[in-house]
Structure formats: structure tokens, C-alpha cells
Amino acid sequence: MKRSMRIERRYRIVRTALVGALLALALAGCSVSAQEPVYLPLVAQNQAPTDTPVPPTDTPLPPTDTPVPPTDTPLPPTDTPTATRTPGGGSSVRFFGNGRDAIDRIVIPIDAPERPADVGATDFTIEFWIKAEPGANRGNVSCGANDGWITGNIVFDRDVYFQGDYGDFGIALHNGAVAFGLSVGFEGATLCGSRTVADNQWHHVAVTRRTNGDMAIFVDGQPDGATRGAAGDASYRNGRATTWNWDPYIVLGAEKHDAGAEYPSFSGWLDELRISNTVRYEGAFTPPSTPFAPDANTMALYHFDEGAGVIANDSANAPGGPSHGQLRVGGNPSGPVWSEESPF
Numbered sequence: 001m002k003r004s005m006r007i008e009r010r011y012r013i014v015r016t017a018l019v020g021a022l023l024a025l026a027l028a029g030c031s032v033s034a035q036e037p038v039y040l041p042l043v044a045q046n047q048a049p050t051d052t053p054v055p056p057t058d059t060p061l062p063p064t065d066t067p068v069p070p071t072d073t074p075l076p077p078t079d080t081p082t083a084t085r086t087p088g089g090g091s092s093v094r095f096f097g098n099g100r101d102a103i104d105r106i107v108i109p110i111d112a113p114e115r116p117a118d119v120g121a122t123d124f125t126i127e128f129w130i131k132a133e134p135g136a137n138r139g140n141v142s143c144g145a146n147d148g149w150i151t152g153n154i155v156f157d158r159d160v161y162f163q164g165d166y167g168d169f170g171i172a173l174h175n176g177a178v179a180f181g182l183s184v185g186f187e188g189a190t191l192c193g194s195r196t197v198a199d200n201q202w203h204h205v206a207v208t209r210r211t212n213g214d215m216a217i218f219v220d221g222q223p224d225g226a227t228r229g230a231a232g233d234a235s236y237r238n239g240r241a242t243t244w245n246w247d248p249y250i251v252l253g254a255e256k257h258d259a260g261a262e263y264p265s266f267s268g269w270l271d272e273l274r275i276s277n278t279v280r281y282e283g284a285f286t287p288p289s290t291p292f293a294p295d296a297n298t299m300a301l302y303h304f305d306e307g308a309g310v311i312a313n314d315s316a317n318a319p320g321g322p323s324h325g326q327l328r329v330g331g332n333p334s335g336p337v338w339s340e341e342s343p344f
């Protein structure tokens with residue numbers, strides 16, 4: 001009995017141990033399977049990324065209105081003009097409105113050193129003879145507006161890039177008539193005349209400006225508009241710092257910066273340009289019929305009678321002068337050319 005009970009007890013012990021071992025195995029299996037969902041993501045996190053990082057889409061772009069570096073670096077003339085008249089025999093200059101690459105124009109330095117052609121600190125008059133074919137100049141001026149003249153076909157350009165510092169000004173064609181604009185700092189006006197000068201005939205044009213702001217246009221000696229614009233010194237500041245190479249120049253026959261098609265140049269003839277440091281005309285007058293002779297108020301005077309070469313001589317004999325002009329020739333047709341066309 002005792003032996004059978006011991007056997008029975010051993011059997012129970014063995015059975016209990018076997019059941020315990022099975023339970024332990026089962027629990028171990030459960031704990032392994034319970035770890036799997038923890039283990040797999042850890043592996044996944046350590047895998048190399050499959051997507052290339054996308055750059056942020058809100059990175060600031062470079063500003064689009066950054067001033068463009070100047071492209072109007074002075075270059076030597078690309079050609080010599082065509083002479084159509086004996087030198088010294090009387091001539092004019094003919095432009096073709098090419099309006100690019102600093103060609104088809106005459107450039108006159110006014111600073112470094114300061115030249116007498118740099119008027120505007122006092123009253124002034126700019127006058128010349130002009131001839132243009134109908135329809136050859138199709139720019140449009142914003143009459144009345146500050147800087148409105150710069151979108152006409154520019155005949156006389158004394159602009160400086162952006163605002164005028166002391167001042168800037170110019171003369172352009174608009175609907176076959178004359179526009180004269182002048183700015184001092186951020187103030188300015190554009191005066192538009194109505195008398196047609198683009199009819200294939202020579203016309204005398206004069207613009208006057210007083211430092212009180214008064215501006216006027218005369219065509220063939222007849223008043224062609226007047227206004228009160230910006231007052232003050234409109235001359236070029238001596239030694240003015242600029243990155244725009246053509247700022248310290250008067251440019252004839254073209255928009256000096258070649259800033260684009262919306263700032264067109266002049267196609268036509270120009271002769272007998274006089275720049276004076278006083279207002280010469282108050283009312284109607286008889287236009288000159290012979291070349292000007294210099295006087296004490298003549299700051300620059302161009303007869304354009306050279307007929308050859310690339311220099312337009314200033315014959316004003318003003319103190320601090322002369323302010324000779326240089327022809328910058330090029331384009332198709334190539335301009336400017338010396339022309340036998342002349343008002344007298």
C-alpha cells in the first residue's frame with residue numbers, strides 16, 4: 001500500500017512537473033509572439049529611408065525687382081558714319097532710332113570734370129532744328145506725369161537712372177509733337193505740345209525752364225504749351241556716384257540706357273543745337289535763319305557741320321568747356337550719319 005502510494009505520489013510529482021514545463025513552454029511562446037510587434041517596427045525604423053527628401057516649397061525666391069547691372073558700358077564707336085556732304089559745307093545728323101547697344105546716338109559728357117553743357121542750376125533754354133518723317137516715331141508720352149517723357153521717341157536725353165537726384169530732364173516726340181519733361185528729386189512734370197514737327201519739314205524747337213519750375217515749349221517761334229513743374233536745381237550733381245555709365249552724359253537721338261522697346265529712340269534729323277543758361281524766349285519770336293553765334297549765355301553749341309568723322313564739335317567757347325560730342329555709329333540702317341539735309 002505504502003509502495004503503491006509512493007508510486008502514485010511520484011507519478012503526481014512527475015505529472016505536475018510535466019504540466020509545469022508545458023505551461024512554461026506555452027508562456028515562453030506567448031511572450032515571444034508578444035514581442036514580435038514590438039520588434040518588427042524597430043527593424044523598420046532602422047531601415048534606410050526610401051523617399052528622397054523634398055526641398056521646402058516655401059523657400060524665398062530671389063527678388064525679381066533687383067536692379068539689373070548696367071549693360072551700357074561705354075564702347076568705342078563700332079563704325080564711322082557715312083559722309084554725304086563735303087566736310088565744313090553745312091550738314092545735319094540723321095538718326096535711325098536703333099535704340100540699342102549704345103549706338104545710333106551722340107554722347108556729350110557733362111561731368112568729371114563738370115562741363116558748361118550741364119545746365120539746370122540756373123534757368124535754361126535748349127533749342128535745335130528737327131526734321132522727322134510722319135509715322136517714323138510712334139512712342140507715347142504720359143503727358144503731365146513725372147517722367148512721362150521717357151516713353152516718347154527721345155531726342156535729347158539728360159536722364160539719370162531712377163529718380164533725378166538734383167534733377168533730370170529730356171525732350172521727346174509724342175504724336176508728332178514735342179514733349180518736354182523735367183524732374184527734381186521725386187517731383188516732376190511732362191509738358192506736351194500740340195504743334196506737329198513730324199511732317200518731313202524742318203522745324204525750330206525751343207524749350208525753356210526756370211528754377212521756379214516754369215516750363216515752356218516753342219515750335220517755329222510759336223508758344224506750344226507752358227506749365228509750372230518742379231522747382232529747384234536740376235543740374236547734374238558734380239561727381240555724383242552712379243553705376244549707370246551714361247548718367248553723366250547728354251545723349252542725342254536715343255534713349256541713353258537702352259532700357260527696352262518701351263523707351264524708344266528718335267528717327268530723323270537734328271541740326272544747330274544750342275544750350276543756354278538763361279531763358280531766351282518769353283513769347284512768340286521769329287526763328288533764326290542762320291547758324292547761331294555764341295554769346296555769354298551760350299553753354300554749348302553744335303552746328304553739326306563736320307560732315308565726317310565721329311566728333312561733333314562744341315563751338316560755344318564757354319568757360320570750362322568745350323563739351324564735344326561723340327558719334328556712336330551702328331545698327332541697320334547704320335546711324336547716325338552726316339546728312340546734307342539742313343534747315344539753312
Ligand SMILES: [Ca+2]
Pocket residue numbers: 159160161162163164168
Ligand atoms: Ca530718371
Ligand SMILES: [Ca+2]
Pocket residue numbers: 111114118235236237238
Ligand atoms: Ca554739375
Ligand SMILES: [Ca+2]
Pocket residue numbers: 090091092271272303304305342
Ligand atoms: Ca548744321
